[in-house]
Amino acid sequence: xxxxxxxxxxxxxxxxxxxxxxxxxxxxxxxxxxxxxxxxxxxxxxxxxxxxxxxxxxxxxxxxxxxxxxxxxxxxxxxxxxxxxxxxxxxxxxxxxxxxxxxxxxxxxxxxxxxxxxxxxxxxxxxxxxxxxxx
Numbered sequence: 758x759x760x761x762x763x764x765x766x767x768x769x770x771x772x773x774x775x776x777x778x779x780x781x782x783x784x785x786x787x788x789x790x791x792x793x794x795x796x797x798x799x800x801x802x803x804x805x806x807x808x809x810x811x812x813x814x815x816x817x818x819x820x821x822x823x824x825x826x827x828x829x830x831x832x833x834x835x836x837x838x839x840x841x842x843x844x845x846x847x848x849x850x851x852x853x854x855x856x857x858x859x860x861x862x863x864x865x866x867x868x869x870x871x872x873x874x875x876x877x878x879x880x881x882x883x884x885x886x887x888x889x890x891x892x
Contacts, residue, residue: 798819798820798825799819799875799883800818800873800874800884802871803816803853803887807831807889807890807891808892809861810859812858812859813859814855815857815873816853817854817856819873820848821845823847823877823878824844824847825848825875826842826876827875828840828873829842830871831870831889831891833864833869838864839859841856843856864891866891866892867890867891868889870888871889
């Protein structure tokens, strides 16, 4: 009868030990990934729709440890419709950044490519491109 009681006890101890080990490894992995995220330069551009002759709000997110310069360009093949540079100091990826410009009536309608290229003071670059429709 003692053997029947011993097996469930050992099984419960193994399950508890495995759960504790899994939590410890998960916490360690989370700490390591957040440390790498803070050091890396990250940028993400968002697509949208613009009307010729009206203001356009180009949205992007950027994260860097220090000062960063973001070059924004919206082009159709070789034709550049809108371009500009934005500077941010230690931006957070939680905040969506907006840059306002105006699309000229002279640009042709079509499917443009909007690119955001971020460069930090150390020279690291990150690039994100999406489609942007101009009507």
